[in-house]
Amino acid sequence: MNGENKCMNQTNPYLPEAARIVRTYPLTEDVKFFQVRLVDMEKAISFKYSPGQFAMISVLGAGEAPFSISSTPSRPGLLEFCIRKAGTVTNAIFKLKENDHIGIRGPYGNGFPIESMHGKDIIIVMGGLGAAPLRSVLLYCLDNRDIFGRVALLHGAKRPAEMILREEFFALKERNDLECYLTVDADDTGKWKENIGVVTTLFPLLKDINPSKTFAFVCGPPVMYKFVLKELIKLNIPKNQILMTLERRMKCGVGKCGHCAIDYIYTCIDGPVFTYWDVIHMRELI
């Protein structure tokens, strides 16, 4: 996967493809869900990606920025993104309505090596908008439920209203083929029936982990990593089986503009997925 050009446009990787917003609705006060489809039907169907890869989205006149793909390649045709309003490009994206056009380039990045995890146990730890890239892994596991072992999801948000995709995650609690634990740092509604506390307070609920066959996925705000990684190490999960996806400034997505450089690697082509060992080994990653 790494070092392979799977980008849609093989002659000019900088040229976007036109895509249509087919569905959009707010997830929280500042995060919106976007379901988009490439206008060209054939390209829409043949757009191949892995969980953990990202795409560059552009809005005419506002610019371009990288976004992790929240949908799963096991459901081809539509691409989904959870986007937080944070800068010029996202402000412009937020103004768009259904049937409006955006530009898309990609997919870029190494993605999670999910194909090599068949038969393994999966723990997904997400905080806040960290759910955006990890939802792709989660849905991929659920769509291929029989090829994975145990699947556990730990999801934390600051407050109930800030938990993105909460209806989707609540629905998962009904299933008996996966463990779904939800938490909020603080409940300001008085109606929250799940755990209250930071995401690490969910770890005691994970019983009888088989560390050597477990892969852990982590994504969340920078402060979360230190504490979650400590818990995972306590569970004896090998450092190279702890995977995380990182955010950096990117202008090209194809390893040229330099903005995402860390040490001597480029997040956009050598990442954004790294193992905990990479993080220890390379400095500056988190």
Place this chain on the structure above:
Amino acid sequence: MKIVKLKKENLFSFLEAISEEAELWAPVQKYENKHSFQLIKDFSQIDLKYTRTILPPKKLFLPPTFNMFLATEQGYEEDFSHATKKILFGVHPCDIHGLLILDRFFQHVFDDPYYSKARQNTLILGLSCWPDENCMCKSTNTHIIEEGYDLFFSELENDYLVWIGSSQGDDCIRIKPGFFDEDITDEDIQIYIKWQNERDKAFQVDINFVAMPDLMELKYENPIWEKLGDACLACGSCSNVCPTCNCYNVLDKPLLNKDTSEIGRCWDACTLESYSEVAGGENFREKRAQRLKLWYTHKLQAYISKYGKPACVGCGRCASTCPVDINVQTVAKALEGKDMDTFWNRLSKEVTK
């Protein structure tokens, strides 16, 4: 390799003959002792004795700013207008090595069509040179060039030895066959060897680049970085003048007609504060010391670990450009723990000024 000989007095006539259908770019003196690759209209402008140009040849392949395409509601129109047919004459070995590093970079995984198209449309005619006090190409082993040029002109007493490096280079020779002499005498060879030996002795700087990756690693937390960071002006000049720096920013420039944007590129530098900023204002490298470290990790560590040689070609531009003398030589010396008292004293004076 095929080598021929050209009389010095025929050089400009030869350049004139081959540049009928392409722009000729060559070094001209812009200010006192400051040179620049410029479009040549009058051959007397060409300065064959220049040491280094202000900007390296990269400016002709990826100009400081240029448009990649026009974006409209209907689609995209690619713009390759920067990639005109060019002949670039007078390129020194270090700068050819710089282009070879850029070639590798811009063709890695994804081919950058804006670079590649301009590269394909440009003939590189190299020229031998003589080092000054800032030249480090012997240390970087880039004072010798074996590939990356179409023709290379080594200066003898009354002639040039012309090394033919490509099929297009050979085609150029055929335009004026009468100018070229295939008979290279023993005397010519002796002159060439003598020149080479004397040139090699003329270098005033000697840096052990092989030791740099380990030193960078071992001194990653060393206070020298804070000291350098305190003095650094974060002006980005070192990146602008470096032949292997290639970072850029992307610009979306809406035209007055609201439905159209020019999507362009402009040079960027990792030493600038905004470089590693992400949405929401978070900055991964807020401190100048962190940014300087990234610059030097790239030049002195990463590339050596990956390809066995530094991403520095020894051109000396950082040394002749940085207003506070932070450059490959001073940083390498600081890493080696050499006596730097005068340097630090001067730096702290600059800082307190």
